[in-house]
Amino acid sequence: MATVQSTIKPCLWFHDNAEEAMNFYVGLFPDSHVDGIDRYPDESLDEHYKGMAGKVINGRFTLAGMEFVCLDGGPAFTFNEAISFTVACADQAEIDRYWQALSAVPESEQCGWCKDKYGVSWQILPANLGELLTGPAAIQALMGMQKIVIADLQAATDAS
Incomplete structure (x- = not known):
């Protein structure tokens, strides 16, 4: 690339x-x-x-x-969640790999967002997230997640 x-x-x-x-x-x-x-x-x-x-x-x-x-630059400024970087992942293995490497602040985790050891916020998302969020059940499942689990989003959609 x-x-x-x-x-x-x-x-x-x-x-x-x-x-x-x-x-x-x-x-x-x-x-x-x-x-x-x-x-x-x-x-x-x-x-x-x-x-x-x-x-x-x-x-x-x-x-x-x-x-x-x-x-x-010294301590005058720090990172916050107002700026984050999105990583579009091809599959669960890629989500798991990036999450394992980047997630360092468990209390900052929600809906695929995490914060690394430097304080930078990341969104570790499936590339096809829009396709996975096909209804209220999938959206509710997402809201209860820290790291996104694709199979759980699919199961929520299938159950509704």
């Missing part, structure tokens, strides 16, 4: 572990790689660089063909 060249790229602000996160993500998703890392210069150059020498000021990486940028 070719890299999507776009003028818009998501930027992820990490406290101080951008490089670790990039390596984790590119190891998880196919067609992924770190494209480059620029590091903060010597902290004597500007007060904003204090304590950041050697950290990532501009990280560039590709996940499943989509370009991202990131940085170590």
Whole structure:
């Protein structure tokens, strides 16, 4: 799959572990790689660089063909559920694999949403979710799930 060249790229602000996160993500998703890392210069150059020498000021990486940028920006901002990344999965095995790798905050899990160890929110969904939600019973089943189980959605539809 070719890299999507776009003028818009998501930027992820990490406290101080951008490089670790990039390596984790590119190891998880196919067609992924770190494209480059620029590091903060010597902290004597500007007060904003204090304590950041050697950290990532501009990280560039590709996940499943989509370009991202990131940085170590300190604790001023944190991730929240207002932004999430959706992973459209081909089957239950793929859902299970991504869920196992990404879900790190059990209290954040609902309806296929999870949060990883860096605080980033993900939606791990079957690619055909729209086809699986064919009626009220399937929607009710979904609302009771943390990780989505395709067979349970199908069973709810078949039972109604």
